[in-house]
Structure formats: structure tokens, C-alpha cells
Amino acid sequence: MHFIAHLDMDAFYASVELLRYPQLRGRPLVIGGRRRGTSEEKEFPTLRDYAGRGVITTSTYEARALGVFSGMGLMKAAKLAPDALLLPADFDEYRHYSRRFKDAVRAVAPEIEDRGIDEIYIDLTALVMAATDGAALDPWQRARDVAARIQQAVFEATGLSCSIGVTPNKLLSKIASDLDKPAGLTILREADVPTRIWPLAVRKINGIGPKAGAKLEALGIHRIGELAQASPALLVKQFGASYGAWLTEAAHGRDERAVVTYRDPKSISRETTFETDLHPVRDRERLSRIFTDLCVRVAGDLERKGFVGRTIGLKLRYDNFATVTRDCTLDEATRDAQAIRRAAGSCLKRVPLDRRIRLLGVRVGALARPGLPPVREPSPTKNLFD
DNA sequence: TCTGGGGTCCTAGGACCC
DNA sequence: TCTGGGGTCCTAGGACCC
Numbered sequence: 001m002h003f004i005a006h007l008d009m010d011a012f013y014a015s016v017e018l019l020r021y022p023q024l025r026g027r028p029l030v031i032g033g034r035r036r037g038t039s040e041e042k043e044f045p046t047l048r049d050y051a052g053r054g055v056i057t058t059s060t061y062e063a064r065a066l067g068v069f070s071g072m073g074l075m076k077a078a079k080l081a082p083d084a085l086l087l088p089a090d091f092d093e094y095r096h097y098s099r100r101f102k103d104a105v106r107a108v109a110p111e112i113e114d115r116g117i118d119e120i121y122i123d124l125t126a127l128v129m130a131a132t133d134g135a136a137l138d139p140w141q142r143a144r145d146v147a148a149r150i151q152q153a154v155f156e157a158t159g160l161s162c163s164i165g166v167t168p169n170k171l172l173s174k175i176a177s178d179l180d181k182p183a184g185l186t187i188l189r190e191a192d193v194p195t196r197i198w199p200l201a202v203r204k205i206n207g208i209g210p211k212a213g214a215k216l217e218a219l220g221i222h223r224i225g226e227l228a229q230a231s232p233a234l235l236v237k238q239f240g241a242s243y244g245a246w247l248t249e250a251a252h253g254r255d256e257r258a259v260v261t262y263r264d265p266k267s268i269s270r271e272t273t274f275e276t277d278l279h280p281v282r283d284r285e286r287l288s289r290i291f292t293d294l295c296v297r298v299a300g301d302l303e304r305k306g307f308v309g310r311t312i313g314l315k316l317r318y319d320n321f322a323t324v325t326r327d328c329t330l331d332e333a334t335r336d337a338q339a340i341r342r343a344a345g346s347c348l349k350r351v352p353l354d355r356r357i358r359l360l361g362v363r364v365g366a367l368a369r370p371g372l373p374p375v376r377e378p379s380p381t382k383n384l385f386d
Numbered sequence: 387t388c389t390g391g392g393g394t395c396c397t398a399g400g401a402c403c404c
Numbered sequence: 405t406c407t408g409g410g411g412t413c414c415t416a417g418g419a420c421c422c
Contacts, residue, residue: 055389057391271392273391311414329413
């Protein structure tokens with residue numbers, strides 16, 4: 001029996017900003033964009049002042065009530081909620097609070113898996129078992145107590161609220177933490193899957209995105225319960241052996257993945273979207289400067305994190321949003337900005353440059369720690385008799 | 387005036403080797 | 405000369421997530 005928690009900070013970026021500007025509490029607030037809008041003189045610009053190509057990274061619950069959500073273009077959001085306040089993202093500050101809340105959790109429960117800046121999985125099994133040992137206490141009640149203590153610790157360390165789901169696995173906990181936001185604490189046992197999980201939309205499952213969601217919809221499968229009852233053979237036929245079989249498992253709330261407390265990065269990248277699309281010939285100089293700058297920044301990231309990499313990749317997005325990538329593998333791993341620039345430059349020669357460019361990115365993969373052999377997973381050996 | 391930036395994982399095909 | 409299965413490595417694209 002496992003007790004796995006998923007902890008999700010409530011409207012994280014926006015909540016951090018509200019610590020700084022408490023006078024804005026209760027007003028619709030959106031985080032996103034790179035720079036201030038056109039009216040610099042205003043202390044707090046509104047969405048209607050914005051001009052650019054940014055997207056919403058977070059919005060407060062008051063803003064969500066107006067129909068603006070993460071990922072939405074700011075220009076579109078401005079039409080729905082022109083009076084919502086817009087603050088630019090301050091990632092240094094968010095990282096600071098991220099460290100604080102994770103440290104606070106770690107002090108209570110050390111088995112943490114990082115899932116980005118504002119969420120984590122926590123394996124509570126050992127804690128719950130130790131606490132239950134000898135006592136006639138319901139282990140799920142113990143799990144609830146531990147989770148409540150974690151919420152309290154996070155609040156004391158940061159002044160921020162979070163929502164937690166505790167269930168037998170990561171898949172269910174991820175869904176559970178979202179069931180009672182903000183400041184929710186949801187406990188789900190296997191037996192609760194039909195009543196609590198099956199009524200939900202299939203998109204609530206982490207791993208079913210826009211494409212798979214639309215395809216399921218077209219098959220008449222809207223709810224997780226319908227997915228659970230769907231013919232596994234049909235799903236395999238429609239989605240392939242691997243993903244199709246996983247869909248059935250997920251719908252039944254089955255998931256065996258362990259909480260992984262550390263993982264080496266696989267790639268490090270930098271990319272930038274230009275304020276206006278650039279012409280490959282007429283803006284050659286500017287493009288070249290931006291290109292070199294990206295390489296320098298990736299090299300800096302590699303240095304700081306202590307990696308070198310053998311595969312250098314280039315990413316380009318055209319004005320029509322079509323995206324291409326090219327990469328090449330060097331004989332020797334590097335973290336040298338000039339070597340990266342040279343390799344990425346050779347990739348650039350293999351890409352058509354017949355339209356304006358919206359985005360340029362540079363990536364380094366096949367990472368290794370200098371002096372050590374590359375971190376390479378043993379590739380899965382297919383064995384029919386497994 | 388649609389659509390950021392940082393990632394992971396999977397698939398599929400071709401080159402090349404035994 | 406033709407026919408085989410693996411296996412690894414590399415590249416490109418795409419789905420998905422925070």
C-alpha cells in the first residue's frame with residue numbers, strides 16, 4: 001500500500017505577486033508578458049494597455065471567473081477582461097518562493113519529486129506506516145494528518161496556500177489535488193475511483209492533451225468512466241499499442257510509477273520569440289546577434305549546472321507558426337559558446353529561409369558531466385517472451 | 387495583432403554493423 | 405547474389421506538461 005501526495009501551489013505566480021502588492025487582493029490579476037505595456041506611467045497597467053505577443057502564465061481566481069486562463073494570448077484576454085491588472089512575470093522571485101515551499105515540505109516529508117516550479121509529488125508511505133505502527137489508527141486518517149501538516153508548514157514558510165491530493169498513486173493524486181482548489185485537501189482510495197474519478201472529463205488525466213482529448217471526444221468518449229468501459233482493443237487500434245493500453249490503465253486509476261527524487265537533465269535550451277517577425281535576409285545582423293546570444297546563454301546554463309553536451313539543436317518558428325528543428329551530434333561534448341554557435345550555424349544551413357522568422361532557439365542534448373561518460377539509459381530491449 | 391519558454395517522452399525511418 | 409534478423413545511433417517531428 002502506497003500513500004502518494006500531489007501538492008500544487010494555488011495560482012502560484014499571482015499569489016507571490018499578491019504578497020508583494022497586498023492592496024491588489026480581490027482584484028482580477030493576470031501574470032504574463034515580458035515588459036510593461038505602453039503606459040509606463042501607470043503603476044498597475046491593465047490588460048487593455050497591453051500590446052505584444054505574450055501569453056498568460058497565471059491568473060487569479062477572480063480573473064479566471066472572467067474567462068481568462070493560462071496559455072491564452074494576452075491580446076485575446078484583453079478583449080475578455082480589459083480591466084484585469086497585468087503584471088510581468090518575475091521568475092527569480094517565483095524560484096525563491098519555490099525553494100522555500102519545497103524546503104518546508106522536505107522538513108516534514110523528505111521523499112519529494114520535483115514537477116516544475118509550483119508542484120511536487122511526495123511519497124508519504126514511510127511516514128504514514130511509521131505513524132500507524134502499533135496504533136489502531138486508520139492509515140488514511142494518518143495520511144490526511146500529514147498532508148494537513150504539510151499545508152500548514154508551506155503556509156508558515158511562504159504565506160501561500162496549496163492544494164494536496166493523497167491517493168495510492170501519482171496519477172490519482174494529480175487529479176485529486178485539483179478537485180478542491182484553492183487550499184483543498186482531498187483523500188481518495190481505490191474504491192473511490194468510480195464515484196470520484198469516473199464522472200470527470202477525460203482531459204483531467206495528466207497525459208491526455210488537446211489532441212487525444214479531441215479524438216476521444218470524436219469517438220463519443222467524454223468522461224473517464226466511459227474511457228474505462230471502452231473496448232481496450234478499440235483504444236489500441238485508435239491510439240497505438242502503448243498509448244492505447246495506457247489509456248485503459250489510466251481510466252481505471254492504475255499507475256505504478258515511483259516518486260523519483262532526483263533526475264539528471266536530458267537537455268538544456270534557450271529560445272526567444274521576437275517582438276515582430278524578422279526577415280532572414282534584411283534582419284540578418286539582428287538575427288545573428290540574437291543567435292549568438294542564445295548560444296552564450298545556453299553555454300552559461302551548462303557551465304552553472306555542470307554539464308557538457310554532444311548534440312546541438314536549432315529551432316526555428318516561421319511567421320505562420322510552423323516549426324522546424326535541426327540537430328547535429330559532435331564527436332566531443334562541449335559547453336563552449338563558440339563551438340555551440342558553429343554547430344548550430346551548420347544546422348541553420350539545412351533549414352529553408354524563405355519566410356519571416358518568429359522564434360529562434362538553441363538546444364544542447366546528450367548531456368554528460370565533464371570527464372564522465374555520457375548518461376545514457378539502457379535502451380529497452382524488446383522481448384516477446386517477457 | 388491569436389498562440390511564451392523550458393522541458394520530457396515517443397515514434398519512425400535510415401545508416402551502419404554483425 | 406539474395407536474403408535474414410537484430411542492435412545501435414542519429415535525426416525530425418509531435419504530443420504533452422508546467
